[in-house]
Amino acid sequence: MKLDDWRNLPSTAMTPVYEAERLRWAHSLQWDLAPTLRTLERARADGTLPGLVVRGPGQSVVGWSYFLVQHGVLQVGALHARTADGVRLLLDAIFKTPEASLAHEALLFVYPDSPACESALQRRRFAVTRYWYMRRMIDRSCVAATDPRLQPMRDLDGPDVVRLLSRAYAGVPAARCFAPHGRIDEWAQYLSQLTHGTALGRLVAEASLVAPGDQPGRLHGAAVVTDLSASTLHLAQLAVDPGARRGGLGARMLDAMLAFGLTRQRSVATLLVSEDNLPARALYDARGFVPTGYFLHAERPLGRRVLTPTVPSVSRVSA
Ligand SMILES: CC(C)(COP(=O)(O)OP(=O)(O)OC[C@H]1O[C@@H](n2cnc3c(N)ncnc32)[C@H](O)[C@@H]1OP(=O)(O)O)[C@@H](O)C(=O)NCCC(=O)NCCS
Numbered sequence: 001m002k003l004d005d006w007r008n009l010p011s012t013a014m015t016p017v018y019e020a021e022r023l024r025w026a027h028s029l030q031w032d033l034a035p036t037l038r039t040l041e042r043a044r045a046d047g048t049l050p051g052l053v054v055r056g057p058g059q060s061v062v063g064w065s066y067f068l069v070q071h072g073v074l075q076v077g078a079l080h081a082r083t084a085d086g087v088r089l090l091l092d093a094i095f096k097t098p099e100a101s102l103a104h105e106a107l108l109f110v111y112p113d114s115p116a117c118e119s120a121l122q123r124r125r126f127a128v129t130r131y132w133y134m135r136r137m138i139d140r141s142c143v144a145a146t147d148p149r150l151q152p153m154r155d156l157d158g159p160d161v162v163r164l165l166s167r168a169y170a171g172v173p174a175a176r177c178f179a180p181h182g183r184i185d186e187w188a189q190y191l192s193q194l195t196h197g198t199a200l201g202r203l204v205a206e207a208s209l210v211a212p213g214d215q216p217g218r219l220h221g222a223a224v225v226t227d228l229s230a231s232t233l234h235l236a237q238l239a240v241d242p243g244a245r246r247g248g249l250g251a252r253m254l255d256a257m258l259a260f261g262l263t264r265q266r267s268v269a270t271l272l273v274s275e276d277n278l279p280a281r282a283l284y285d286a287r288g289f290v291p292t293g294y295f296l297h298a299e300r301p302l303g304r305r306v307l308t309p310t311v312p313s314v315s316r317v318s319a
Helices: 011-029 034-045 084-095 116-123 155-168 173-177 184-196 249-263 278-286 313-318
Strands: 002-005 051-055 061-070 073-081 105-110 127-137 209-211 221-227 232-240 268-274 290-301
Touching (some): 002 084, 011 061, 061 084, 084 116, 116 290, 155 221, 221 249, 249 268, 268 278
Antiparallel strands (some): 051 061, 105 290, 127 290
8 A cells, every 4th residue: 555645646536536425425424525525625736735645556546534733733634544554554644744743632523434444543542432423304293383582693693602612511521522622712713614614514594593691692502503415404513501401492492403494395404413422412312313323533642652663562572
């Protein structure tokens, strides 16, 4: 197996790779990845997004990954290889890139294409958490009475939503996927990606809601809803202030999303939830969502030991 910088490849070499990925997401997740792949290809072709490919027989691309470093954090957005050896090869090569030398920790959020990915990450001493991809059909049972306390989210709600996310996720391990250190600037960047980016679908402003609280600027809840395809509505974020929990607000915002989907001819609702987020999982179970796949979130500090192959001391002694 041979590695190449993906920026050296012509677009035609990447076309079949993207097409396979687009079909995989469409079939398994009902997620139209085409807008994200177009953004990736633009950044790859203009040289701003580092990445690597693994070459197989006949120079075909049999593995690929891309990554970037922001604020000292190496973020890996895809990690594809057919075998655990291929995944480890990619990881070790990423760690050796000039970009990675600027990072002090590594974070991944990927949709793995084989169990090899999770085991390879564990072998490289990443802490790995599964995020269940959950789905339910939108059917006639999704009719819900309109809750007049819920209002459409507007641009000017942004700062209040950021503060709500920071309060709602304080002490929740799953938050590391969104705001790795829980800083308010990380939450602001995360919300901006949700509302203006395509990585988690396109924002559906009419279905994204806020629940005003008793004091100005202090929301009780918020739901961010996106489109993953013409038929799939995605709950990209749901948060309730700790002081407003267990009063049914989370469930009402979820019901409002399902009711919106019913009136707009969407057939499927999806969301992602961390395996250790038991309150949220209880809510989604109660509303009929079932897991249909998983993403992996993985993190580890970066140090020189990452690159050092381990030689079992026993074999040295016995040699
Ligand atoms: C998950 C969250 C949105 C739930 O909001 P909420 O308003 O407290 O939820 P609700 O009161 O509507 O609860 C509805 C149902 O969910 C389940 N549920 C909610 N919180 C629960 C908890 N802490 N433990 C067990 N079940 C829980 C119950 O089945 C509950 O019904 P019940 O109260 O009749 O038993 C809230 O806990 C939160 O904001 N958590 C932090 C952010 C987060 O994890 N968001 C989800 C990301 S995927």
